[in-house]
Amino acid sequence: MRTRANYVLTRLYFASYDRWSSEASSYLTSAATWMLKSEDLKPTNDDTSSFSPGASRNIMIRHRSALKAGKHQEKVTVHSQKAEPSWLSTNKQRISMLLILAACAAFLQYHFTVSIKNDAAVVDLGYAKYLGNQTTTWPNVVSYLGLPYAEPPVGNQRFRSPLPLNMTRVADEATGQIIDARSYPEFCIQGKLGRGDHGGAGSEDCLKVNVYTPVGVKSNAKLPVLVYIHGGGYVFGNPANWPFEHWIQQSPNVVIVSVYYRLDSLGFLATPEFADGSVGDFNAGFWDQIEALRWVQKHIGKFGGDPTKVTINGESAGGSSIELHLVARSGKEKLFRGAIAQSVFRTPLPTPQQQEPLFSALATQVGCRSANVTDTMACLRSASISALAIAQDNVTEALSGYHAFRPVIDKNVFVDFPTRLIASGAFKNVPLIVGATSNETLANGADIASAARSFFPSLTDDGVQAIEEAYPISSFASEELRQETATGDISVRCARSILASAWDAAHVDVWTYRYNQPDGTSHSPAAAHAAENYMMFRGTHTGVNGTTTFFALNPSEVTFSEELIAYWLSFVRELDPNSHKLARSPIWGQYTSEKRNRIVLNAASDRSNVIKIGGSHVELGDDELERCRVAASLVEQMQN
Missing domain, CATH: 3.40.50.1820 (Alpha/Beta hydrolase fold, catalytic domain)
Structure with missing residues (x-):
C-alpha cells in the first residue's frame, strides 16, 4: 500500500513540475483504484457503494468547482447514508492519503485549466x-x-x-x-x-x-x-x-x-x-x-x-x-x-x-x-x-x-x-499617432485665473491675462466649460496640435485623434482622462497601490475595443493605422496643415458597431491651434 502511494505521489510531483496535465490526471485518477486493490485496505461487498473510485471522482469535481468559485479553503468531505464500516475506522490514515490525492487532483485539474504545458513556451x-x-x-x-x-x-x-x-x-x-x-x-x-x-x-x-x-x-x-x-x-x-x-x-x-x-x-x-x-x-x-x-x-x-x-x-x-x-x-x-x-x-x-x-x-x-x-x-x-x-x-x-x-x-x-x-x-x-480624450480635465477653481494658477503656480499676472484673453468667456457656454477647456488644452490637448503641426511641417507622417467614448464604469457622458484604457485593456479601472479592477465589456464595447486595437497594431506593423484596420472601420486620414484631419474614436451610438468620424473629418480649428501657441509661449512659467 505505502509503495503504491509513494509511487503515485512521486509521479505526481514530476508530472506537476513538467506541468503535464494528462500525466497528472492519469496517475491521480488511477490512485484510488490502485490503493483500494491493496489487500489490507479492501472494503466488503456491502461497503463498496458508500466509497468507490467513482465517489472519489465526484469529490474531485466538487472540489474543483469550489476552487473555481474561489473557495480555496473549502473542506472535502464524503457523505454516506450508511454507518461507518469497520474496515474504514481502522484505516483512516490511509483513507486520508486517498483524500489528499483527491484534493491534489482537484487542484491540478483546476490549475491545468489555467495553464498549458508547452515546450515552445521556453525562450x-x-x-x-x-x-x-x-x-x-x-x-x-x-x-x-x-x-x-x-x-x-x-x-x-x-x-x-x-x-x-x-x-x-x-x-x-x-x-x-x-x-x-x-x-x-x-x-x-x-x-x-x-x-x-x-x-x-x-x-x-x-x-x-x-x-x-x-x-x-x-x-x-x-x-x-x-x-x-x-x-x-x-x-x-x-x-x-x-x-x-x-x-x-x-x-x-x-x-x-x-x-x-x-x-x-x-x-x-x-x-x-x-x-x-x-x-x-x-x-x-x-x-x-x-x-x-x-x-x-x-x-x-x-x-x-x-x-x-x-x-x-x-x-x-x-x-x-x-x-x-x-x-x-x-x-x-x-x-x-x-x-x-x-x-x-x-x-x-x-x-x-x-x-x-x-x-x-x-x-x-x-x-x-x-x-x-x-x-x-x-x-x-x-x-x-x-x-x-x-x-x-x-x-x-x-x-x-x-x-x-x-x-x-x-x-x-x-x-x-x-x-x-x-x-x-x-x-x-x-511616424506618429497623437491624441487625447474629449474631456481631459475638470473645472477646479472659481474662475479661469484661479484654475490656471492652481495648475501652474509660477504663472505671472501677464501670463494669466494671456490665458484669459485666449479663452474669452464669450466663446463658452459657462465659466466651468471655459476652465475645463483651458486647463485641458494646456495640460494635455495642446501636445496634440503642437506635435501634429511640427510633424507636418517636417513632412513626417502624423495622425491625430479625439477619443470620445466614456469609461464604462462612469456615470458621466464625458470621455475623461484615461478613458481609452478601459476599452483597450479589458475594462481595467485602476485603484491605489498598484491595484486594479477589471470589468466585463459588453458586446458593443468588445467590438469597439477590437477596432481600437486594430488601428494601433496596424500602425505598429506598417507605420500606418489603416493598413490592417478592420474592414468595418473608416479610413483614418493623415493630419496636414491644409486639412487637419482628426478621427473621432467613438463607439457607434446607433449600435451598428462602426466607429464614426466626427463631423466632416476636419475638427481642429484655428482657435485651438492659436490658443495652444499662447500656451507654448508661456512654457517657462509652467515649470513649477
Whole structure:
C-alpha cells in the first residue's frame, strides 16, 4: 500500500513540475483504484457503494468547482447514508492519503485549466532560459512576465541611472535551471495619489519587462514590436493593470513589451549637486526606460521580434515619456521607428534648481538633511523604503500631487523644454499617432485665473491675462466649460496640435485623434482622462497601490475595443493605422496643415458597431491651434 502511494505521489510531483496535465490526471485518477486493490485496505461487498473510485471522482469535481468559485479553503468531505464500516475506522490514515490525492487532483485539474504545458513556451536568451505562461483563456499567446532588463537599483544604486543587466550573474543564479516567468513581478514603489491612500507599495527591485508573444513564434520571425510605457503621473503605475494577451490573441503577428520603471522620488529625485554624477543621477526613472529599450534591441529577436521595427507607446505620463523620447538627445542610438502618444501629460520639466526644495524637504523628512550632500545621499541610500515612502508622501501632500518629483532639464538628455525643441525641429523624425480624450480635465477653481494658477503656480499676472484673453468667456457656454477647456488644452490637448503641426511641417507622417467614448464604469457622458484604457485593456479601472479592477465589456464595447486595437497594431506593423484596420472601420486620414484631419474614436451610438468620424473629418480649428501657441509661449512659467 505505502509503495503504491509513494509511487503515485512521486509521479505526481514530476508530472506537476513538467506541468503535464494528462500525466497528472492519469496517475491521480488511477490512485484510488490502485490503493483500494491493496489487500489490507479492501472494503466488503456491502461497503463498496458508500466509497468507490467513482465517489472519489465526484469529490474531485466538487472540489474543483469550489476552487473555481474561489473557495480555496473549502473542506472535502464524503457523505454516506450508511454507518461507518469497520474496515474504514481502522484505516483512516490511509483513507486520508486517498483524500489528499483527491484534493491534489482537484487542484491540478483546476490549475491545468489555467495553464498549458508547452515546450515552445521556453525562450533561451543565451544567458538564461525562461518559461512563459500560456493559458486556455488566451491559447495563442505566451506571456513572459517579470524578466529583468537591468541590475536591481538598490543599495548604492538607489538614485542612480540603471546598470545594464549582468547576464553572468543571472546565469550563475539560475544554475542551469529554467526560470519561471509565469507570474507578474512586484511593481515599482508607488507614490501617493491623494485618494486617502499612502504610497510605498511595491519593490525597489522592479526593473523588469513583460513580453507577450504569439505561441510557437520562431526566433527568426522578425515581427514588429510594441513597447508600452505606463502612465500614472510618474508617481504610480503597474503594468499588470494594462495586460496585452488579448492584443496578441486578436493579432498574432506582433510582439509586445511593457516596462516597469522607477517612480516618484526613487525615479526622479534631483538637486543641482547631481550635475557631475558624483552623488546621484538626474532622471533615473527615464534612464530606466532607455535601458529597457536597449534590452529590447539586444534580446527581442529571441522572442520573434524585429529590433529594427520597434514602436513606443504610452498614455498620460506614459504619453509624456513618449514625447520626451522624441526630443531626448541620444546620439546615433536608434531605439524605435514609430511612436504613439496618448493624452500627453504636459509634465512640467523644471530645472534641478527648481527641484532643490523638494530634495531638501525629502531629506529633512527622512532625517538625512546635512550640509554635505554626500552625507545626505549616503543617509538616503541607507534609509528604509518605508521611511522614504512616508517622506515622499508628506512632501507630495504639502505641494499637491501635481507638483512632485518628475523629469528635469539636465543639459544632458534634455537640453531644453520639449515645446521649444519641437518648435525648432529638434526631434526624431518618426511616424506618429497623437491624441487625447474629449474631456481631459475638470473645472477646479472659481474662475479661469484661479484654475490656471492652481495648475501652474509660477504663472505671472501677464501670463494669466494671456490665458484669459485666449479663452474669452464669450466663446463658452459657462465659466466651468471655459476652465475645463483651458486647463485641458494646456495640460494635455495642446501636445496634440503642437506635435501634429511640427510633424507636418517636417513632412513626417502624423495622425491625430479625439477619443470620445466614456469609461464604462462612469456615470458621466464625458470621455475623461484615461478613458481609452478601459476599452483597450479589458475594462481595467485602476485603484491605489498598484491595484486594479477589471470589468466585463459588453458586446458593443468588445467590438469597439477590437477596432481600437486594430488601428494601433496596424500602425505598429506598417507605420500606418489603416493598413490592417478592420474592414468595418473608416479610413483614418493623415493630419496636414491644409486639412487637419482628426478621427473621432467613438463607439457607434446607433449600435451598428462602426466607429464614426466626427463631423466632416476636419475638427481642429484655428482657435485651438492659436490658443495652444499662447500656451507654448508661456512654457517657462509652467515649470513649477
